[in-house]
Amino acid sequence: MSTDQPNIVVFFWDNLGWGEPGCYGGGVLRGAPTPRIDRLASEGSRLLNFNVEAQCTPSRSALLTGRHPIRSGTQTVPLTGGPDGLTQWEITIAQALSDAGYATGMWGKWHLGSDPESRSPVDFGFDEAVWSPRTADEVLWTTQSYFPEGTVTSAPYTGDTKIPLEPEPIYRRRKGEEHEVIATYDTQFRAEFDRKITDWAIDFMHRSHDEGKPFYLYLPYTQVHVPPIPDPEYAGKTRRGNWADLLTQVDDFTGRILDACEALGLADDTIVVWTSDNGPDSTWRMPASDPDPLGGLWSGFAGPWRGSLFTSLEGSNRTPCIIRWPGNVEPGTVSNELVHEVDLFTTLVLAGGGTVPSDRQIDGMDMRDFLLGQNDESGRDTVLCMQGNRLQAVKWHQWKAHLFQNDDFYSTWAPYNVPALYNLEWDPREEHPVDFPHAWVVHPMAAAAGAFLKSLAIEPPIKPGTPDPYTPPEPGQLVPHEHLQIGPITQYVTTLRHPHAQTPDLAQHQPEHGVQPPQGA
Secondary structure: OOOOEEEEEEEEOOOOOOOOOHOOOOHHHHHHOOOOOOHHOOOOOEEEEOOOOOOOOHHHHHHHHOOOHOOOOOOOOOOOOOOOOOOOOOOOOOHHHHHOOOOOOOOEOOOOOOOOOOOHHHOHHHHHEEEEEEOOOHHHHOOOOOOOEEEEEEOOOOOOOOOOEEOOOEEEEEOOOEEEEEEEEOOHHHHHHHHHHHHHHHHHHHHHHHOOEEEEEEEEEOOOOOOOOOOOOOOOOOOOOOOHHHHHHHHHHHHHHHHHHHOOHHHHHHHEEEEEEEOOOOOOEEEOOOOOOOOOOOOOOOOOOOOOOOOOOOOHEEOEEEEEOOOOOOOOOOEEEOOOOHHHHHEEEEEEEOOOOOOOOOOOOOOOOHOOOOOOOOOOOOOEEEEEEEEEEEEEEEEEEEEEEOOOOOOOOOOEEEEEEOOOOOOOOOOOOOOOOHHHHHHHHHHHHHHHHHHHHHOOOOOOOOOOOOOOOOOOOEEEEEEEOOOOOOOEEEEEEEEOOOOOHHHHHOOOOOOOOOOOO
């Protein structure tokens, strides 16, 4: 493996399902070939079992920090006001590589903090960025005649409090400078955003190369999240509808970035990672017209896997992932080894000569020998499938145990009486449990889950919405305390307490029998 600092380009598409590119069984099957993506796969390694989180915010958090998002308070998409996103205590791959001498840039969807002056990409190690703070579905607000742009009230519960309802902005900022709003994220900007991302990224590559610095490009493209509105140059191009137009667009923009690397003479010195943050969207309605000016709400394609984003089915947690590094990654390789997106943090930071933080729990494994070399095994046996605060499923080799049933984006979730166990090689769609004859595989799964829970006790998760500055507890400052909760359900609950905290008056700690646990317990 090369000892020089390689350039690193990470394509991170939005809700692009496992089965969309041609090299994963899609392409012409979905209305349009994807020759540039397919060629990239033939020049590198194609992962069949690359695992991500179930929602947009946690997936981005996991990729950038190498930590399961429940640790950093980013385990769900934020839907209300107040502080959101990462605390500044977190260290991202951009920060680690910047410290190692990289030029770092990001253009696209951020979704890890709405405050442009304290929780922007620039506050987490990027030299420059253009970004939408949240997500593309807010584009649809501005198309509605009844959208009350400005402020509203919510009487009587909030009194006269003015609640802002504003169109989503597009921000630009460079290190050492204040942010500026350069656009409103409306349908017109939506259609052109991914082209702009490509242009900005290529310009940054040229400038970094001229300065003699290795670069890290994080490209969280916005397609094919709803509303999937093609760029004007691609709208109607395939004559097979918006989705096929978008596949052509995704393929071409991929090719433009790769061509720029080639033109600069950097292809052999650049690690390219091409993947998606979530499985496909399951929203569907018949397009109103062809092409539909609002994009339609097309169901994505997860290939042989069942399920969509916001579940823990394979259609949600498996996404396409291609890795190319000429001279290091064997061309045309295909692997079904378990990999989780947190592994990219550790692997890429170390490949770039950076330092992986040792003062916090890092979940990503060093897979340089596997992802960037020629080792046949990833070294990962287990993947924990989280959905918000829930450990919803556990994968161990080809086996998967579901603790909750959650079939699609809109369905509710319910705990199983006993885990539903599947063999993903025999049953890719997770439709036929094989529980009792093979229940032995639950033992290593339970060991992994128990070790993870123990790590949460050692380093307590950051509460969502925690403001800056955040200071983690010192090791040993909080100790586990087990108590019995008596109510409609009787169970033992472990909490973390300060060992020297003053004990409240005993009268305040009499057992309660309502739905809520005792206050302070």
